[in-house]
Amino acid sequence: MCADLKLVSFNPNPKLSPQTNLKQFIKYCREELTLWADEDSFTWGAASWPDTAKDSRFRFTNFESVGLHWSVEPTEDQLIHPALIEVIKSYLRYRHSLKPHKNLPREMQAFRALEKALVEDMAYPDITKVHTRHFNRATELLSDFAGRQAIVNSLLQILSLLSEKLIVPAEVIRWQNPYIRGDSYHHLRGANAPSDVKAKKVANQDALFTIADVFSRPIAELDDSDIMVTSVTALLLSAPMRIGETLRWRKDCLRSDNDKHGTLQRYLAYYVPKTRSYTRKAVPTTMSEVAQEATDRLTTITEEGRRLAMYMETNPTKFYRHANCPNVSDDQELTREQVAQALGYAHRKACEDFIKKHTGTYSLTGFTLNSLWQIILAAHRKLNPYFPYQERPQAELKPLKMSESLMCFRRLQLGACSSTSPVLLAPFNPDYYRKRLDGTVKADRKNQRPLCFFTKHGFDPLRLNSHSLRHFVNRLAKQHGVSIEQITEWSSRASIQQSRTYLHETPEQRLARASSIMQTKQEHETLPPVSADEAANYGQGPYHRSRYGICRRSWRAGPCIKFADCTNCSELLACKGDKIALAAVKNDRDNMVRTWEAAQRAIETGERSASLWMEKATPQIQRLIELVNIMEDPNIPDGSPIQLIGADFNHEAQIIQKNAKQAGVELLDKEQLTLEYGQELVEYLEMLV
Incomplete structure (x- = not known):
């Protein structure tokens, strides 16, 4: 192999024109090189060539027709322009003779973009007159491709080789890949990609x-x-x-x-x-x-697939006796039903289609197991070209035999409608x-x-992308403390840098992990709400209940000045007949009454500070009783609005208080004055207004 590689060399003549060097380069690649010549159906002028590195074929379709289905024969206008197709063929044969690799589809995509750029700019595309603007245009055409940076790298390799062979103008070699630094894959889709880009790689x-x-x-x-x-x-x-x-x-x-x-x-x-x-x-x-x-x-x-593969590996001459095979001698003529049964078809029509494909006729008569076996062997060789392997074997290491493989399936076994073939294998x-x-x-x-x-x-x-599962497992490992070195080894990657591309964490996840490492994370537990029955177990004392829970205080601290302020607010507007509101008011009234009674018992036992609770609760209870009486008054029609005159606790008062504070004026709170000096002082002050 090494000796063959040394013979691959084309030396251009600097005294000749680029067009002449190009013609000699094409002639050398077409007539002197032998790569792919031993492959079936290979001809220089064919519209498709074999890609032996990937065990497939590729077609010389143009940029617009790259997605053309393989069952459709491309027309002339769907192929690369005739002025460029031999240039492309020569490059591929020369490059892969020097150094075979698996990036041929990427090279073809680069050529397609370059061909489109030349066709748009020239009536007759001439590679010897290529300009940097053509490479810039090709780059624009590739801008939406996920692997654009790698494709443009192939474009640079094409430029380098054609320049080395004195085919393209010398100044074009200065053109550079624009997808570098901030526009590189590393920054846009790789390890340094934005969080939203990495999030899209997460498994659904x-x-x-x-x-x-x-x-x-x-x-x-x-x-x-x-x-x-x-x-x-x-x-x-x-x-x-x-x-x-x-x-x-x-x-x-x-x-x-x-x-x-x-x-x-x-x-x-x-x-x-x-x-x-x-x-x-x-x-x-x-x-x-x-x-x-x-x-x-x-x-x-x-299991049955491996059993069949094991039988096929013995180069058998007799029909494979599967479970439903007709129990007749190998040379006995079969009925139509027995032919279908031997081939594993439930319906005669499908069996006829199979026989027609291999014999040219729909007839199911005149067959024996021996003659059917010859048809099966021919179909087997076509379906399994690398048997006993499922994939093309490499020189340095053979793949698993089908009889050893966990993924050994029979033909049509994974189909939705067709019956599984008992005599034919299908590479997974x-x-x-x-x-x-x-x-x-x-x-x-x-x-x-x-x-x-x-x-x-x-x-x-x-x-669901199969590769996203690989990323998903990597991220879970990282989130649970596995080192990046262990993840790289676990994932069979060549470098740690490759692992970083897939270890996406949201800012919240990074914060949680850092807090866990630094031991600064404090777990907060939300307490369950207190039920009415549980609240009753507390008894009555220096606290009050609201629909939000229980406010715990002491007798000496006094009642909360904001408790039940809704009934002291002039902005409150109730509706006569509102049963939900009436039930809430009654509940507040009963709670206040129980608090007042508890404060009275506390005073009787010597707790004098409980008098503040009685002073606070008394006017509140009176207002709640009045509100209940109004809402239950049968003389007031349902739907009537009810507005209470509050103790100047309204939005206007809040605005006045804010402006007074800015002006340096202190406004005394009437409610606090009432608690400290009694209601009588407040009434005297109101007489002065």
């Missing part, structure tokens, strides 16, 4: 409660799709994992061992492709039993999980929510 709580509700239902009410969604969610909440890592779970991935304290600890053991290492992720005690139940459920629904795709938790309306489809887990179970359509 309603979605979690919905999944938990379905998980708690009797297992008989759930189909295999429900078990897959709920169980995978439970495991993703048991430790911070990526959805792609589900393909690395073995049947016994959940294991247990004693920790250093001798306590039984469950953990998930599997290989992490991103870090290329084996890991043991501890499962919190609160999730231990849930994780075990989830693993057991997945094991049960995939993380999209099977993602798409079922996406309640977004697909306006361009007849069935706008084809797989939505939430609407299937009668809930509102929601959306």
Whole structure:
């Protein structure tokens, strides 16, 4: 491999024009390089090429047609402009021959934006005449992309290589990525992002409660799709994992061992492709039993799939004898019903469609188990191109065999309508999980929510990102005192900086955590309200009751000067016939009478200061009795307004008092004068007005 890399070298001629260097560069990449040449259906002029790093294909569609469905063949106006498509193909083949990587889709998005910028500015887009304004325009087109900074980095790499090959003008190389410093991903969406941006990455709580509700239902009410969604969610909440890592779970991935304290600890053991290492992720005690139940459920629904995979790994020549297979010899001709039964179809029509796809005819006659097995083997090779693995094997480490994988499903096992195939396997795709938790309306489809887990179970359509569960577990760990170093190791990340991106805390949470660490947090407990029966246990004494509670004082402190002031206020307006108000007034009257009687008993026992309570309560009781008499007077029609003449306690008096204070004039309180000097002095003063 290293020897091949040394041979990949194109040296431009500085004496030639950029156009000539470009033509020679394209010719070299097309005729000299061999990358992807051994892939099926690869041709230089094809509209799609293989992306071997991701085991998929990519198309040379333009900026507007990037979302074109794979089942639709792109038209000429939906592809990259002919003047640029060979430039792009040459760059990709040269770059990936030098250093293969997994960012090809990002490079294509950068090329699409640059192509659109050139087409908008030139009648015939010429890469040799590219200008900084074209890169600025491409950046504008990418401004709404979540990964815009990374895409523009790819754009800079494209510029650098084309400049190195003397294809673009020299001055363009000075163009820089505008998404740096305050406009970088780090500041806008990463570790230093605003709180509201980080909050959007939080897992939808309603979605979690919905999944938990379905998980708690009797297992008989759930189909295999429900078990897959709920169980995978439970495991993703048991430790911070990526959805792609589900393909690395073995049947016994959940294991247990004693920790250093001798306590039984469950953990998930599997290989992490991103870090290329084996890991043991501890499962919190609160999730231990849930994780075990989830693993057991997945094991049960995939057991038959592993049994079939094990049989297929032996390169069998005989039909797989599943539970419903017709009990006939391998070379005996089958009836139409037996053909459908052998292939696992409940209805003949679906079976006919399968036979038509593989034989060209709908006829179900003339088949034996031996002949059907040849059709099954051909379909198996097409559905499982990497068998016995579910994904493309890497040279340094092979993935799990399907017979070893916890996520070993049979074809159509997760379908809503079709019967599960007893003879065909289907590699598990993380999209099977993602798409079922996406309640977004697909306006361009007849069935706008084809797989939505939430609407299937009668809930509102929601959306849950599988990666948000990883962030959710990280934040919970941080909030409960786990260090960032431990979280980074637990999450199988390369650096602490990556962990900081996801450890979002609200200002209230940070304050609570800091208070807990500094031991400055004081817990306040709200006392329950006192009931009327509990209040009666106090007896009667130097306190008074209101609808808000009990005001506790001493005989010597005297009564509260604000108690029952509503009846002394000229602003009070009552309504004759108001039963609720009448009941409240009667209750206040009875409470005041009991207080007056308690004060009288206190005086008789020698507590002279209780006389202040009697002086305060006496006029209050009289006014309350008068108000009750008026409100119960049958001669006054219901609905009549009742206004009491108060002791000048009104809003106007408050304004006068405020202005007098500003002028340095002290206004004496009549109520206080009455308590200190008696009512007679107040009456004399009023005669002077």
